[in-house]
Amino acid sequence: MTTEIHFRDDQLIRIWQKVQRGERLTLEDGLTMYRTPDLLSLGKMAHFVQQQKSGDAVYFVLNQKIEHTNVCVLSCKFCDFATKKGRPDAYEMTTEEILSKITPDIHEVHITGGMPADWPWERYLDIVRSIHDKFPNTDVKAFTAVEIDFFHKKFKMPVEEVLRQLYDAGMRTMPGGGAEVFSERVRKLLFPQKIGAKGWFQVHKAAHKLGIPTNSTLLYGHIETLEERLIHMMKLREAQDETGGFLTFIPLAFQPGDTGIKPKNQFTSAIDDLKTIAISRLMLDNFPHIKAYWVMLTEEVAAMALNFGADDMDGTVGGEKIAHNAGAISPMTLAKDQIIRIIKDAGKIPVERDVYYNPLKLYTDNIIGKIPYLNSVPFYANFEKGQYRILPVAPRRMGVLSEQNQIDAGLFSLMDYFNQHEKLELMGWCIATRDQVKSVMLFSNEGWLDLNGKTIGITDDTATSVKLLKVLLEKKYGVSAKFERLHAGVNDYSKYDAVLLIGDEALRANKTGLDGFELVFDLAREWYDWEKLPFVFAVWAMKKSLPEERKAELKEMIAYSLDKTAGDFVAAAGVYGKSVGLTDAETQEYLAGFNFNLGEREREGMMKFRELARVESVRT
Numbered sequence: 001m002t003t004e005i006h007f008r009d010d011q012l013i014r015i016w017q018k019v020q021r022g023e024r025l026t027l028e029d030g031l032t033m034y035r036t037p038d039l040l041s042l043g044k045m046a047h048f049v050q051q052q053k054s055g056d057a058v059y060f061v062l063n064q065k066i067e068h069t070n071v072c073v074l075s076c077k078f079c080d081f082a083t084k085k086g087r088p089d090a091y092e093m094t095t096e097e098i099l100s101k102i103t104p105d106i107h108e109v110h111i112t113g114g115m116p117a118d119w120p121w122e123r124y125l126d127i128v129r130s131i132h133d134k135f136p137n138t139d140v141k142a143f144t145a146v147e148i149d150f151f152h153k154k155f156k157m158p159v160e161e162v163l164r165q166l167y168d169a170g171m172r173t174m175p176g177g178g179a180e181v182f183s184e185r186v187r188k189l190l191f192p193q194k195i196g197a198k199g200w201f202q203v204h205k206a207a208h209k210l211g212i213p214t215n216s217t218l219l220y221g222h223i224e225t226l227e228e229r230l231i232h233m234m235k236l237r238e239a240q241d242e243t244g245g246f247l248t249f250i251p252l253a254f255q256p257g258d259t260g261i262k263p264k265n266q267f268t269s270a271i272d273d274l275k276t277i278a279i280s281r282l283m284l285d286n287f288p289h290i291k292a293y294w295v296m297l298t299e300e301v302a303a304m305a306l307n308f309g310a311d312d313m314d315g316t317v318g319g320e321k322i323a324h325n326a327g328a329i330s331p332m333t334l335a336k337d338q339i340i341r342i343i344k345d346a347g348k349i350p351v352e353r354d355v356y357y358n359p360l361k362l363y364t365d366n367i368i369g370k371i372p373y374l375n376s377v378p379f380y381a382n383f384e385k386g387q388y389r390i391l392p393v394a395p396r397r398m399g400v401l402s403e404q405n406q407i408d409a410g411l412f413s414l415m416d417y418f419n420q421h422e423k424l425e426l427m428g429w430c431i432a433t434r435d436q437v438k439s440v441m442l443f444s445n446e447g448w449l450d451l452n453g454k455t456i457g458i459t460d461d462t463a464t465s466v467k468l469l470k471v472l473l474e475k476k477y478g479v480s481a482k483f484e485r486l487h488a489g490v491n492d493y494s495k496y497d498a499v500l501l502i503g504d505e506a507l508r509a510n511k512t513g514l515d516g517f518e519l520v521f522d523l524a525r526e527w528y529d530w531e532k533l534p535f536v537f538a539v540w541a542m543k544k545s546l547p548e549e550r551k552a553e554l555k556e557m558i559a560y561s562l563d564k565t566a567g568d569f570v571a572a573a574g575v576y577g578k579s580v581g582l583t584d585a586e587t588q589e590y591l592a593g594f595n596f597n598l599g600e601r602e603r604e605g606m607m608k609f610r611e612l613a614r615v616e617s618v619r620t
């Protein structure tokens with residue numbers, strides 16, 4: 001899939017070359033992009049990066065906003081929401097009132113609000129715990145870094161303890177607001193009582209360390225300069241390099257309301273909004289998602305943002321008050337059907353998600369699943385998708401979506417194919433290796449025999465590598481270990497004796513080492529040394545029920561893509577190799593190490609593994 005851009009502003013060509021080479025953009029690049037009149041080229045560059053990261057997916061979540069009180073001890077200048085206790089407009093919701101706003105179809109409850117002086121700690125825990133207990137399918141995203149810092153000071157508990165107790169009560173992620181823009185100049189002028197960049201990052205990094213992923217925001221369009229916006233993005237990029245715990249970046253357009261900071265109706269322009277979305281996609285090269293928050297952008301601009309680098313529409317957002325009190329002109333709630341229509345009109349796949357961005361339901365047909373790892377690139381780099389849409393999705397999730405008949409074809413984890421062989425038909429391609437794989441790795445403090453009785457953290461992304469590990473431990477080495485599934489988001493590996501990682505995460509850790517683990521084992525090499533057969537990690541398969549002409553067409557498309565790649569893996573991988581920390585030579589060597597055709601030996605390897613893994617009979 002190539003992107004051709006006819007630039008009207010020559011200044012952008014140098015930036016486009018950097019983007020294509022996977023080079024990091026600088027403050028100067030950011031300023032050039034903000035100053036360019038060539039809006040469409042900027043959008044195309046951002047769209048190129050978005051396509052590499054999330055294909056045709058645009059995510060949304062069925063969510064409910066809970067603003068539990070508007071009573072606040074602070075008085076931020078730009079806030080039109082907060083009030084003081086006892087005033088006629090003050091409100092404080094009880095836990096029962098909060099629960100009555102939530103319905104079982106909601107997947108995310110987003111809690112933020114004022115900070116009253118007299119609420120006890122237990123009241124906050126009770127809100128989170130009650131939602132978690134009453135609605136087990138609903139995840140709680142709660143409290144900005146400012147609120148967490150307030151709890152830390154008011155209840156005299158370390159930030160880590162505040163977060164730990166909230167996590168134990170059921171909080172799963174954190175929203176990104178609070179610091180607005182990481183500029184001391186702006187903070188002193190608009191919200192001097194709030195924590196600045198240092199405090200905000202301290203809270204978010206502590207959350208990431210505890211396994212709580214978080215979001216991040218930028219409030220723009222008030223008194224901040226373009227440099228301050230870009231420095232804000234670059235600070236986030238640096239923190240993401242360190243923790244990897246940010247899920248998304250959300251540029252929030254300032255709503256002037258009665259704040260007095262700007263005239264009441266002086267909203268940001270659509271051009272500024274679209275530029276900020278596109279520039280954030282380009283600057284934040286290590287962020288998985290960029291959100292077009294329709295509540296502040298308006299529905300129309302959010303729809304356009306889907307072709308300017310955004311891959312998330314947020315959600316239905318029932319009950320939002322903060323932005324609307326400040327004069328947001330968007331509707332209070334956007335119906336699910338409307339969100340689906342907007343996403344479909346942009347030519348994308350509407351993907352209903354959970355808080356971790358796991359796809360739950362897809363609202364369009366003709367979807368091809370794509371394992372979002374470097375080793376699948378040769379199949380997709382030259383895939384002329386035509387009527388099809390590409391959904392990057394972790395192998396295990398692809399298996400679930402296939403069970404629900406939501407995708408037509410894809411590169412399936414071998415175990416998922418075994419489990420669904422009655423409805424799936426093999427297509428003749430695979431991801432297999434006859435030696436090391438470099439991306440299915442066990443990081444350990446013990447040799448294989450000493451892992452007996454030890455606890456191993458195992459990836460939640462695929463069943464095949466986990467099964468392979470179990471087979472090696474039990475059948476090759478005769479030891480029995482305990483397994484604990486790593487959860488979505490960031491994990492604390494230090495509590496395990498060994499950790500099994502796969503895909504790009506394993507590839508990165510294999511190169512740099514994984515802190516706290518001295519030994520590293522390549523599972524494919526372990527298998528090959530033992531069985532002298534290739535190990536097949538994934539196979540291409542499609543629904544048996546597809547019409548024959550569609551099956552033939554799909555096979556032709558995959559064969560064409562693979563053929564066009566013709567061993568030039570560096571060209572096929574584009575910026576991907578660099579994004580996982582590999583040089584061009586390493587990318588070429590890594591991908592050249594795979595067998596992509598499902599030959600006789602690969603089928604033998606599959607059958608041997610099936611036998612050892614005790615999977616019911618399947619025909620290969």
Ligand code: SF4
Nearest residue numbers: 072074076079082114
């Ligand atoms: S922005 Fe938040 S902290 Fe500041 S006054 Fe409003 S509710 Fe309180």
